[in-house]
Amino acid sequence: MRGFEFDQLKTFTTVAKAGSLSAAAALVHLSQSTVSEQMRKLEARAGVPLFVRSKRGVEPTPAGARLLEHARRLVALNEAAFDELRGQAIKGELRVAITEYFRPNEVAGMLARLRECYPRLSLHVRAMKSVEIELAHSRGQIDLGVVMNLSTGPFRPVAGNARWILRREPLYWVAAPALAEQLPERLPLVLLPDDCMMHRTAVHLLEERARPYELVHSASGVAGLQSMIAAGLGVGCLCASSIPDGVVRLGAKYRLPILPEAVFSLTPPHAQEQETVAQAREVLSRQLLA
Incomplete structure (x- = not known):
């Protein structure tokens, strides 16, 4: 039979969202071994690796990212069909x-x-x-x-x-690799305007830590902020899903304050x-x- 098993695709979207097999198992109410077996069969059916596995969990490969788009669409269409037939469209x-x-x-x-x-x-x-x-x-x-x-x-x-x-997503201090290699003691900051809570949080934590900083650029939106950070203009704060390619997270060796989590809600x-x-x-x- 050509095509994929729907239950495997649904679990696949949950694994991608959760970032690990164990976390996904709790969300889909299956054992970790069952989730692992489903992903093994899905990769066998696809004929290519769908995840890169590491100590931090799993991330989709380029092929996995392409399949993820299709899988999310199929799951959404399935739910829409269910709503339609129940008169809840x-x-x-x-x-x-x-x-x-x-x-x-x-x-x-x-x-x-x-x-x-x-x-x-x-x-x-x-x-x-x-x-x-x-x-x-x-x-x-x-x-x-x-x-x-x-x-x-x-x-x-x-x-x-x-x-x-x-x-919920972790927040990170981030910078372009070249800047991260030679980060000055006086931290060059790239942030949104000061009515942004991320701006106020970053400044508050740096002042609490007595870490010297200088606001070198202010972006009008997140897209501009991402571009400025990627161009090496300064250090910024971004939640995990907002970090663009070519930007690195600044770890403990940089002696920066720990940021709280971002919590998204309706x-x-x-x-x-x-x-x-x-x-x-x-x-x-x-x-x-x-």
């Missing part, structure tokens, strides 16, 4: 705002899959700062938002609404939320976790 308009820090290299593909799976849903999507998203949501200007908080610290530590947490329901929004919330919580 989403239709209408939905206003969504997403923080730029949320999986910037993947979010466009996620939204494209959502449009494909739910063609009767009209999506209006904006990228905004988390504080602006929460304000717009409280005023009824958007229906749903994906916001970022921090796990600890004085600036926007996450609290409550655990039901709608999408993912804005909580309004007291009288429309049925379309309630349905979309459930679907988005699955799609954005994929």
Whole structure:
């Protein structure tokens, strides 16, 4: 039989999301040995390695990344078909705002899959700062938002609404390799403007550690920040999924303060939320976790 087993593809997407076989096993309620066997059979069927394995876990190979796009699409279409047959297909308009820090290299593909799976849903999507998203949501200007908080610290530590947490990601100090090799004691910083909580957190932690720094460049958005860091203009802070190719994480030898986790979540329901929004919330919580 040509093609792939659907259960193996579904497990494959979970392994890629979790970053390890053991973490994925807990999410799909299977033993680690079963997950490992499924991935072995999937790689045998594909005829190429799908993961690079290391002590830190697993990461998709280039072939694995290509299959992952197809697998996520198939899983999403399967869920959409299930919703359709149960009379739960989403239709209408939905206003969504997403923080730029949320999986910037993947979010466009996620939204494209959502449009494909739910063609009767009209999506209006904006990228905004988390504080602006929460304000717009409280005023009824958007229906749903994906916001970022921090796990600890004085600036926007996450609290409550655990039901709608999408993912947690480590934050890292990052720089271009050439800069990392000859990093000066006075740290050259590249950050977003000072109304960004990542900016305030980085500065607060450096001052707490008494580490000299200088803000050498300010970017208007995450894409610009990624480009400036990759070009070697300075050191920045990025969550794991935002780190571009050609940029390295600065480890313990650089004596930089430990950063908190980034916690991404959906804005909580309004007291009288429309049925379309309630349905979309459930679907988005699955799609954005994929």
